[in-house]
Amino acid sequence: MLILTCPYCGVEADETELSPGYEAHLKRFGPGATPEEFESYMFARKNPKGVHFERWRHAYGCGKWFLAARDTNTLEVFGTYPAQSPEPPADLIAKIKEKRPDWEGHK
Amino acid sequence: MRRYSVFAIAREALRYHSGWERAWRAPTPKAAYDAIIIGAGGHGLATAYYLGKNFGITNVAVIEKGWLGGGNTGRNTTIIRSNYLQDPSAAIYEKARSLYETMSQDLNYNVMFSPRGVIMLAQTHHEVRGYQRTAHANALQGVETQFISTAKVKELCPIMNIDGPRYPVLGGLWQPRGGTARHDAVAWGYARACSDMGMDILQQCEVTGVRSEGGKVVGVETSKGYIGTKKLGIVVAGHSGQLAEMAGFRLPIEAVALQALVSEPIKPCMDVVVMANTVHGYMSQSDKGEMVIGGGTDGFNNYTQRGSFHHIEETLRALVETFPMLSRLKMLRQWGGIVDMTGDRSPLISKTPMGNCFINCGWGTGGFKAIPGSGWAMAELMAKGEPGPLAAAFSMTRFKEGRFIDESVAAGVAH
DSSP: OEEEEEEEHHHHHHGGEEEEEEEEEEOOTTTTTHHHHHHHHOOOOOOSSSEEEEEETTTTTOOEEEEEEETTTOEEEEEETTTTTTSOOHHHHHHHHHHHHTOOOOO | OOOOOOOHHHHHHTTTTTTOOOOOOOOOOEEEEEHHHHEOOOHHHHHHHHHHHHHHHEEEEEEEETTTTTSSGGTTEEEOOOOOOOOHHHHHHHHHHHHHHHHHHTTSSOOOOBBHHHHHOOHHHEEEEEEEHHHHHHHHOOOOEEOHHHHHHHOOOOOOOOTTTTSOOOOOOOOOOOOOOOOOHHHHHHHHHHHHHTTTESSSSEEEEEEEEEEEEEEEEEEEEEEEEEEEEOOGGHHHHHHHHHHOOOSSEEEEEEEEEEEEEEEEEOOOEEEETTEEEEEEEEEESOEEEEEEEEEEOOOOSSOOOOHHHHHHHHHHHHOOOGOOOOOEEEEEEEEETTTOOOOOEEOOSSTEEEEEEEOOOGGGGGGHHHHHHHHHHHSSOOTTTTTTTOOOTHHHTTOOOOHHHHHHOOO
16 A cells, blocks of 8 residues: 655555645646647646656645655655645655666656 | 367367467567557557458567567456447447457457446436436447346346445446457457468567657667567557657556456356446456456556555445445455556547657557457558548547547546
């Protein structure tokens, strides 16, 4: 079972307590955007086999949205961080690079 | 190829079965082919088969990372139906269903197609209205389905508890021509027929890169060396995103795990397929007597071919409520497959930004039933370079243009 630590309330929440929100750090486009930009925001996904950054909601706990870094190929969890982060925190990136030397970094 | 028949069985019985041939060859790769298909699952092999049968293109290689039919083709719950709401879906799934009817004769390989009928249970008033609408849509599409009463559901499936406390059965969408088939045999039958046409099925051969020049694919790098090609078809389900990345484009796809399980074998107790979409479980009985059970997908990206246990628990909880006799059954095996989910839950059979590269993916949780129709449409797309009537609506440009084939929301179907 997938277990994530909620960065807000500190609870170690297992999957049944969480709602998934899929890819994090999407660039948001709205009215006035080109069809290509809107498609990239709404549908085109990185869907990587390896390191992935995701949105999760502590739905049956404090209710907050947060972000998590996970390996989709091994189900290893690297860490969680607040939803207000425009990009993954530097210490988390360093931790992932240490564990996955071949990883190309967050793009 | 030596044909299978009752006479062949008699002949071999008299000589200690010494004359059976290998069903398909194990060739070494040629330097180049007219067409390469990545992925020797049902969809890839069907594509190759119809390229040869319908268009006479036989200088073809089908490349497979593992063994043929070892991905989702060997992991599904073998349900075949075509009771979809939207016209493009109904057209391609009905084409597939009708091809299943004659597949054993066509391939000279027994795929054990069993048109035992599929019931989709209506367990909420919303579902009743939705399935009545689907039945009307199917009548217009030429797909034979019927909305049936609770009493008729009970008559078709006596082991069902129709007045469960949470979700009583209010009726059902009945497709009498739907059913099941032997999933491995579908892959094996196509592989044997493809091999017989002179196509090379290259197993244990992983594609590691796609080589292109001037916006066109010229070949693929594999674990058995470089292989050139004039046309490339990517038909790999769960790993579509990785292959698309190698070819240099991005897909509207997320890969998630879907699980299934089977019980210990028991005496025949259920001769239809039952799907219960509100509580999310579906079940049929295999010829060996095992109850074959499928449930919902996990809610996160996953490439591990195993899913979360609580989904199995939810599925079984729902099914025990609908089929109380299940509570005494032991489950034998449980497994997962990686399914490729698109934004509108409908597949892609599409041209790509690379001129001579085509992709067939996004069948999500419901690819097995589509195999022959999907191969038929993909072969036409690869042979002509333009989609035919079956594939036209499934272009990947629909997400940019807003022409969704919105099955998941419109009908509430489990695929």
